[in-house]
Amino acid sequence: MSATDTPPTCATDTFCWQVWKVTKNSWLADSSNWVLVKPLRIIGIILAAMVIRWLISRLIKRVTTGSMPAILKPLKEKAPAALIESGLLSERRSQRAETIGSLLKSAIGAMILVIAAMMILGEFGLNLGPVLATVSIAGVALGFGAQSLVKDILSGVFMLLEDQYGVGDTVDLGEASGTVEAVGLRVTTIRDVRGVVWYVRNGEIVRVGNKSQGWATVVLDVPVGYAGVDEAMDVIRTAVDEFAASEEHAAEFLEPPKVLGVEQLTIDGAVVRVTAKTSSEAQWRIGRDLRGQVTAALDAAGISSRIGPGRLPRPE
Numbered sequence: 001m002s003a004t005d006t007p008p009t010c011a012t013d014t015f016c017w018q019v020w021k022v023t024k025n026s027w028l029a030d031s032s033n034w035v036l037v038k039p040l041r042i043i044g045i046i047l048a049a050m051v052i053r054w055l056i057s058r059l060i061k062r063v064t065t066g067s068m069p070a071i072l073k074p075l076k077e078k079a080p081a082a083l084i085e086s087g088l089l090s091e092r093r094s095q096r097a098e099t100i101g102s103l104l105k106s107a108i109g110a111m112i113l114v115i116a117a118m119m120i121l122g123e124f125g126l127n128l129g130p131v132l133a134t135v136s137i138a139g140v141a142l143g144f145g146a147q148s149l150v151k152d153i154l155s156g157v158f159m160l161l162e163d164q165y166g167v168g169d170t171v172d173l174g175e176a177s178g179t180v181e182a183v184g185l186r187v188t189t190i191r192d193v194r195g196v197v198w199y200v201r202n203g204e205i206v207r208v209g210n211k212s213q214g215w216a217t218v219v220l221d222v223p224v225g226y227a228g229v230d231e232a233m234d235v236i237r238t239a240v241d242e243f244a245a246s247e248e249h250a251a252e253f254l255e256p257p258k259v260l261g262v263e264q265l266t267i268d269g270a271v272v273r274v275t276a277k278t279s280s281e282a283q284w285r286i287g288r289d290l291r292g293q294v295t296a297a298l299d300a301a302g303i304s305s306r307i308g309p310g311r312l313p314r315p316e
């Protein structure tokens with residue numbers, strides 16, 4: 001009995017039986033599952049995984065581009081007001097959305113790859129139980145070995161989602177402080193006032209002081225010696241009120257400046273404290289200009305000349 005006369009052993013398989021009916025070859029019919037069906041299924045799995053990954057990547061790209069990426073709309077944004085009228089806000093949003101999009105692409109791509117690999121192994125009849133157990137053990141071992149990297153990435157993810165700081169913000173991270181130049185999942189780049197660039201791992205950041213969110217308070221401690229505290233306070237109050245009321249600076253003060261009074265007594269005499277609530281982006285410039293205004297007012301009133309000699313020995 002030839003191969004063309006012997007019925008195939010896979011007669012219960014519809015495709016196998018159809019192949020035998022067409023070819024009358026039992027070997028080809030028995031082998032059809034491995035020669036035709038499984039390769040086609042594997043190719044279909046690979047193509048489906050590639051198409052799904054491409055579609056998801058296109059979707060992520062669409063929601064992470066534009067002047068206001070759609071992915072950021074449900075998330076809280078704490079960008080300072082100064083960035084709204086500058087290109088830094090767009091850069092901040094773009095970098096934040098791009099980093100989140102990159103994370104989503106990597107995570108979803110890895111998930112699709114693992115599922116496709118498992119389905120392909122299943123087509124070869126491989127028992128996936130031991131494979132999953134091995135992968136789980138390897139994942140645990142890798143997690144212990146790379147826990148600092150995982151810590152950095154997780155910290156970066158939460159920092160981006162919460163918008164704790166972004167490009168253009170002035171921050172204090174403890175060891176390093178300055179202006180944020182770049183934000184990534186693992187590392188934040190900061191340039192300090194001396195121009196030094198600091199690369200800070202996100203997992204090592206335990207506290208963040210953001211000086212660019214909302215409003216700020218300018219604090220001036222003015223030494224007036226013992227040269228008439230009441231007179232000095234009147235001069236300082238007049239100077240800061242005129243400064244805050246000027247057309248050039250009026251819009252930068254959220255509240256009128258306050259002369260609180262004598263903050264401390266030192267060997268050189270009294271120190272008067274002045275506070276002014278301003279916008280966060282104007283705090284340093286306002287502080288410098290206000291100090292200059294107060295210094296000039298004390299000089300004009302003749303008070304400055306009476307402060308310095310206070311520590312000199314009195315002539316006998």
